[in-house]
Amino acid sequence: MNYYLTQEMLDEAFEIRDRQIERVRLATETRRRIVQAKSQEEYDSIHLPEEFQKYGEYGYHFMAPYISGYSLEDKDAVKCYYGALGGPASLLIPTLFRGEIKDYGETSGYSSLGRTLMKIGNDDTDLNKYTALLVAQMRIEIFAGFLSNFKQFREFPFAKPRPELIAQHYGLNTQFLDLTDDVKVAMFFACCKHIGNNVFAPITDKDILEMGENGVLYRGIAEIPCIGCQPFCRCHRQRGYYLDTTIGGKCWKYSLSVDKNFNKFFFKRTVELSNKLFEEFNGGSVLFPQDELSLFDEQIKAIKETNIFPFEVFDDQFSSFSKFLQKIYSVGLIDSSLFSSLSNKTYVKSALEAEGHCFQEKIHIKISENQKTNLQELNAEWNPARFAEDDGIVYSPFIVCYD
DSSP states (O other): OEEEEOHHHHHHHHHHHHHHHHHHHHHHHHHHHHHHOOSHHHHHTOOOOHHHHTTGGGHHHHHGGGOTTOEEEOSSOEEEOOOOSSSGGGGTSOEEEEEESSOOGGGTTOOHHHHHHHTSSSSTTOHHHHHHHHHHHHHHHHHHHHHTTSHHHHTOOSSOOOHHHHHHHTTOOOSEEEEESOHHHHHHHHHEEEEETTEEEEOOHHHHHHHOSEEEEEEEEOOOOBOOOOSSTHHHHTTEEEEETTSSSOGGGOOGGGOTTEEEEEEEOOHHHHHHHHHHTGGGTTTSOOOGGGGGHHHHHHHHHOOEEEHHHHHHHHHHHHHHHHHHHHTTOSOHHHHHHHTOHHHHHHHHHHTTOEEESOOOOOOOHHHHHHHHHHHHHOOHHHHHHHHTOOSSOSOOOOO
């Protein structure tokens, strides 16, 4: 269902959001001071933020959900969460947003890969849709291999690195749909235009004439996992969440527009609103900081476009691809003839070669001597404590030691 937001509604949402962000900042800073306390006296001098004092002896307990960076350990890994922007339960079932610069019509609310694949062929019997899906997954695996050159990726202590989610934030086509629990982040993407290479600009009156005056904001309450802190910071700077659009079937069939958990809102964009958000996020650099991967834009671009794949990558991804095919076949989402063809590894490999892809033992991503030096320096200088300090997370949230 579609709704319309007035400027008054947006102003109220922004005001609430600003208070929530400040609460997270205060809670996280308080926990940081507790962790860094060197004596009982220093510990006793730390006071809870005012809004948690009303809970008395349970104040620290009530403050916990609002801390960015506290970790929970499970069977997979240590997890790192953002401080809650709603009530404590919003850690598990958050209110999420997605902004789009205009109404993309039939491709609105799709993942980047879903939007690409839906434009291939006339219907779901087109084999090229499925081979393009496999190619996208192989590129993501190559990207993951490239990330393994970075010590901060290999030895990241705050959460399990998710290269497929990092890939989404560095321009690769993936089946993941970006969402955020920060309404201002979503509105930035709905009000500021991307002019290339993760550089943004505020919209102008001319842009509004060309694109239309209405921007799009999706809002929903759903049990969707957060990305959390990752070795490269775009994901958590945007307070990112991810929706895997292949879980229920084909990513080119899923859109937020038809998801019952989300509503689609239109709002009137103005140059004034665009400039305000552009300035608040420092021209987008807050959300797209020049981090370590920014030094390797050419290599990432090469991976995004490569048509050369190692045999091992093809084998790995064909195995995952076969499981995906089996899943959609079991619920009647692919006809038996196409399923049979795509389940044949030799047939699929030949189809990919006919499309211009090739296979060899290794893929070589060229980097300059200067970049090699940069990488060596980055690895030598990697410091988890400094990373935590720079990105506003608590490095060691559970243990407080005194001298």
